Amino acid sequence: MLSQSRSRPVAPDPTAGLGWIRFAALGVVVVSLSFAVRAGPGAVRPDEAARAERATGSARALLRLADGRLPNILLLSIDTLRGDHVGYDESGPRDLTPSIDALAKQGTAFLAVTTPAPATRPSVAALFTGTYPGTNPVYNNTSRLTGPVPTLAEILRRAGYHTAALVGNSTLRSENGFARGFDTYESVFVAGRRVSIDSGAVARAEEWLRNAARPPWLLWLHLMDPHGPYDSAPASELPPHEDGDRLPDRILPRAPVNVGLGVIPRYQAIAGVKRASAYRARYRAEVRHTDAQVGRLLATLAELGLEDDTLVVLTADHGEGLGEHDYYFQHGWFPYEHSVHVPLLFRLPGRVPADEKEEVPLSVADVLPTLLGGLGMPRPVVVEGRDVSSVFAGADLDEIPLYTVSILKNQMSAVRLGKWKLVHTPAFPPPVPDDPWKDVYAREERFALYDLEADPEEAADVSSEHPEQTARLRELLLAWEKEHGVPRHHREVAETGVDPATAENLRALGYLD
Numbered sequence: 157m158l159s160q161s162r163s164r165p166v167a168p169d170p171t172a173g174l175g176w177i178r179f180a181a182l183g184v185v186v187v188s189l190s191f192a193v194r195a196g197p198g199a200v201r202p203d204e205a206a207r208a209e210r211a212t213g214s215a216r217a218l219l220r221l222a223d224g225r226l227p228n229i230l231l232l233s234i235d236t237l238r239g240d241h242v243g244y245d246e247s248g249p250r251d252l253t254p255s256i257d258a259l260a261k262q263g264t265a266f267l268a269v270t271t272p273a274p275a276t277r278p279s280v281a282a283l284f285t286g287t288y289p290g291t292n293p294v295y296n297n298t299s300r301l302t303g304p305v306p307t308l309a310e311i312l313r314r315a316g317y318h319t320a321a322l323v324g325n326s327t328l329r330s331e332n333g334f335a336r337g338f339d340t341y342e343s344v345f346v347a348g349r350r351v352s353i354d355s356g357a358v359a360r361a362e363e364w365l366r367n368a369a370r371p372p373w374l375l376w377l378h379l380m381d382p383h384g385p386y387d388s389a390p391a392s393e394l395p396p397h398e399d400g401d402r403l404p405d406r407i408l409p410r411a412p413v414n415v416g417l418g419v420i421p422r423y424q425a426i427a428g429v430k431r432a433s434a435y436r437a438r439y440r441a442e443v444r445h446t447d448a449q450v451g452r453l454l455a456t457l458a459e460l461g462l463e464d465d466t467l468v469v470l471t472a473d474h475g476e477g478l479g480e481h482d483y484y485f486q487h488g489w490f491p492y493e494h495s496v497h498v499p500l501l502f503r504l505p506g507r508v509p510a511d512e513k514e515e516v517p518l519s520v521a522d523v524l525p526t527l528l529g530g531l532g533m534p535r536p537v538v539v540e541g542r543d544v545s546s547v548f549a550g551a552d553l554d555e556i557p558l559y560t561v562s563i564l565k566n567q568m569s570a571v572r573l574g575k576w577k578l579v580h581t582p583a584f585p586p587p588v589p590d591d592p593w594k595d596v597y598a599r600e601e602r603f604a605l606y607d608l609e610a611d612p613e614e615a616a617d618v619s620s621e622h623p624e625q626t627a628r629l630r631e632l633l634l635a636w637e638k639e640h641g642v643p644r645h646h647r648e649v650a651e652t653g654v655d656p657a658t659a660e661n662l663r664a665l666g667y668l669d
Contacts, residue, residue: 217530217531218507218545218548219504219508219530219531219545219548220530220532221465221506222507225372226316226317227372227465227466227467227504227531228371228372228373228374228375228462228465228467229317229373229375229466229467229527230375230377230453230457230466230467230468230469231376232376232377232379232450232468232469232470232471233280233283233376233377233378233379233470233471233472233473234378234382234450234471234472234473234499235276235379235380235381235382235472235473236382236383236384236472236474236475236476236487237382237443237446237498237499238472238476238498239267239269239472239475239497239498240493241440242256242257242260242499244256244261244265244513245265245499247612249440252440252444253443253447254447255447255448255450255451256447256450256470256501258451259450259468259470259501259503260501260503261510262503262505262510263468263501263503263504263508263510264501264502264503264508264512264547264548265499265513265514266500266501266513266514266516267513267514267515268497268516268518269471269497269498269517269518269520270497270498270519270520270558270560270572271475271496271498271519271520271560272288272289272519272520272521272559273289273474273560273561273562273563274474274488274490274496274563275296275474275487275563276297276325276328276473276474277296277298277301277327277328277332278294278295278296278297278299278563279474279520280334280378280473281294281334282520282521282541283308283471283520283521283524284307284308284309284334284524285306285308285521285524285536285539286521286523286524286525286535286536286539286540287305287521287538287539287540288540288559288561288640289561289642290639290640290641290642291538291639292305293305294333295561295563295641295644296563296564297327297488297563300331300332301333301334305538306536307334307337308374308524308527308528309321309337309338309374309376310336310337311337311528311536312337312374313337313338313339315531315533316372317372317373317374318339318369318370318371318372318373318374319337319338319339319340319374319376320339320340320341320342320368320369320373320375320376321334321335321340321341321375321376321378322342322357322360322361322364322376322377322378323341323343323344323377323378324345324353324357324378324379324380324381325345325378326343326347328378329343329345338376340364340368342360344356344357344360345380346388350387350388352388352389352445353379353380353381354380354381354389354449355445357377357379357380357449358377358449358453361375361377361453362452362453362456365456365457365460371465377453379450381445381449382439382442382443382446382476384423384424384439384476384485385424385426386424386435386438386439386442386485387426387438388442388445389441389442389444389445389446390445401433401436401437403432403433403480404432404479405431405432406431407430407431407432408420408430408431408432408484410422414486415486417481417482418482418484420435420484420485421484421485424484424485424486426438432478432479432484435478435484435485436478439476439485450470463505464505464506467502467507468501468502468503468504469500469501469502469523469527471498471499471501472498472499473498473520474487474495474498475487475494475496475497476494476495477489477492477494477495480492480494480613481614488562488563488564489562489564489596490562491561491562491569491570492614493608493612493613493614496570498520500518500520500523502548508548509548514547514553516553516555517558517572517574518544518558519558520541521540521541522541522544523541525539525541525542525543526541526544526545528543529543529545530543530545530548542556555573555574556573557571557573557632557636558571558572558573559571559572559640560572561640561642565596565597566584566596566598567643567644568580568581569633569636569637569642570633571629571632571633573628573632575608575609576605576606576625576629577605577608577629578603578604578605578606578619578626578630578633579603579604579605579606579614580601580602580603580634580637581598581602581603581604582598582601582643583598583600583601584597584598584599603619603626603630604617604619605618605619605622605625606618
């Protein structure tokens with residue numbers, strides 16, 4: 157049953173969208189304020205105060221336990237999991253994610269969540285800082301998370317949390333800045349794949365929970381199996397065709413590089429597999445397998461008696477093109493929904509309402525301020541996401557603009573406000589190179605408006621029918637682009653400082669050619 161959140165469009169926050177230069181200038185203030193959360197564990201509220209707080213709809217500390225203690229936090233981010241491929245979303249394939257669906261039924265799920273970028277590093281940077289690319293320095297999969305931006309792990313550790321991370325994507329290795337604030341940070345990436353990364357990650361997480369966890373703790377798992385190539389999970393041995401595949405089937409040529417329209421990118425190619433439907437079936441098999449690993453970890457949490465004291469947050473970094481817009485088994489180019497719509501749900505028994513679904517659009521950048529607000533902790537000065545923890549007390553959420561930007565050379569961007577979405581394709585500055593990207597370089601600037609309620613596939617540009625809506629969103633998007641240094645138009649995907657072994661791993665994941 158959908159909650160009755162009202163959709164009230166509002167003007168954007170005039171303080172949002174601070175650029176990186178302005179952010180760096182505020183660095184001392186940001187770092188100083190983040191240290192103020194040291195006092196967090198000592199603040200204990202009696203049960204009566206907690207009940208009164210919930211009754212009045214206050215967002216303050218709604219995510220603390222009933223006795224005022226800080227909860228443990230299990231943060232699950234799943235690589236390449238489309239928002240329409242979780243069963244509770246009800247807009248795509250069903251029965252793929254019984255464990256995630258059960259988790260959603262025990263908590264609150266958000267149905268319209270956008271990632272700030274359809275790629276791992278910039279999305280995870282937004283998750284851990286509450287800021288967009290350009291405000292933080294991570295705008296592609298070779299940028300590093302540096303500078304004064306405080307991360308969620310740093311803030312929680314200063315508040316007394318024991319922190320650990322197990323990451324399955326090699327681009328999130330510790331030297332890239334994502335280990336900041338973690339007492340334990342381990343890569344569980346398996347080069348060459350063909351085995352499940354996620355089953356190993358969950359086994360290591362179970363070991364940590366049994367032997368090393370000290371409450372309150374933060375455990376972050378970045379699961380990986382749905383990311384291509386789709387050859388890692390045992391379930392990938394399922395037959396290549398699947399009922400309910402709504403996208404057109406076709407035999408696809410294999411590209412000699414990792415980019416291209418209407419092709420199988422090189423890193424995705426599996427010997428003897430040429431049909432689009434076969435790759436889609438394999439992708440869904442990977443999602444099923446990862447869901448089973450999520451269920452296994454949640455069962456261990458319950459077995460250890462940690463379920464009632466642990467806030468579970470589940471999301472994804474980005475989605476995956478499965479043939480929409482002639483874009484097969486890739487991500488990063490386009491800000492269309494297939495690549496930027498991701499799941500997001502929260503579960504904390506007795507604190508987060510069960511079996512609730514919220515329709516008002518949110519951003520992955522909202523997770524950090526929501527956690528800090530819900531825990532009663534101050535937030536850093538520069539945070540572009542918003543605290544929506546009040547929804548756990550029954551409050552309505554307003555609609556505000558949400559932004560996303562592609563990470564690759566075409567540098568498309570988009571803004572969403574309620575059901576409306578405007579996609580900007582900037583003109584590529586001449587000379588336009590004759591390379592594998594030539595199909596997506598735009599010779600002329602374009603703005604396309606989509607009504608996501610009537611046209612969730614973003615197939616029909618309705619900008620001419622709605623000129624006022626187009627003009628309003630265009631003004632918002634161009635202002636945001638200016639603040640965030642978009643477009644950059646990289647003629648070469650930067651490899652500066654990337655060692656040969658790392659570059660090879662990035663190529664194996666489709667991030668470099």
